[in-house]
Amino acid sequence: MQVPLSPRRFRWLDRLSKVVGLTLLAVALEGVLGDWSLLVGIVGLVVGGGTIFLDPAE
Template sequence: MEVPLSPRGLRWLDRVCKLVGLVLLAAALEGSLGEWSLVAGLAGFLIGGGTIFLDPAE
């Protein structure tokens, strides 16, 4: 999927999404979110991996 971002902007977006995903996964695995741990883990997985399918528009 093409996105209207420069390669530099897409790289920034990718790093931020990966960081947010890792934080959510770590919090879910630790269990610090209580009953929301499963939801946070799934959200972290989707957010962190969501940018794999993005390509910068040329």
């Protein structure tokens, strides 16, 4: 899917989504949020892997 971002901005979006996704996964694996840990882990996977299917507009 094409996104209307320059390659530089897309790279920042990609890095930010990976950091947020990894942080959410780490929180979920620690079990800090109790019953919400499974949901937070799934959201972390979706956020972290969401930019895999995006392409910057050239």
